[in-house]
Amino acid sequence: MYSDATREKFLEILEEIPFIKYACRKMNVDRTTIYRWMKEDRYFNLKVNNTLTKGRQGLVEDAEYGLLKKIRKDEDQRAIEFYLRHNDKRYYPRRAMDVFPLEADQYQLSLEEHMALNAIVERMMGKKWDREDDNLE
Secondary structure, eight states, X not given: OOOHHHHHHHHHXXXXXXXXXXXXXHHTOOHHHHHHHHHHOHHHHXXXXXXXXXXXXXXXXHHHHHHHXXXXXXXXXXXXXXXXXXXXXXXXXXXXXXXXXXXXXXXOOXXXXXXXXXXXXXXXXXXXXXXXXXXXX
């Protein structure tokens, strides 16, 4: 049987490195034991989940700090682009749906649009597109 001190030490390790498998190995406790404790003890389950959340937030902060060092000290272009793409809407990667948002009823093509699309498909694939059954011949 494990003591309360073992559980507390497990939670300390989990906060530092928020991976149950890692903390189990470090404590030499089987993962099934941890999951059994979590199932049997709601308070311990809550503490584990809160500790995981806190530990993951700490890792995010460490990663952000590392990214900041890359940006400020190394002027790393990839780090700069990564930061901008994920933190400023002006730099988010654009998708066709973001640029041309359409409602479901706007997907109907006119005859001219359909013919132009047919011509593009035929050029790209070297095949004719049958509009009736939407199959390529």
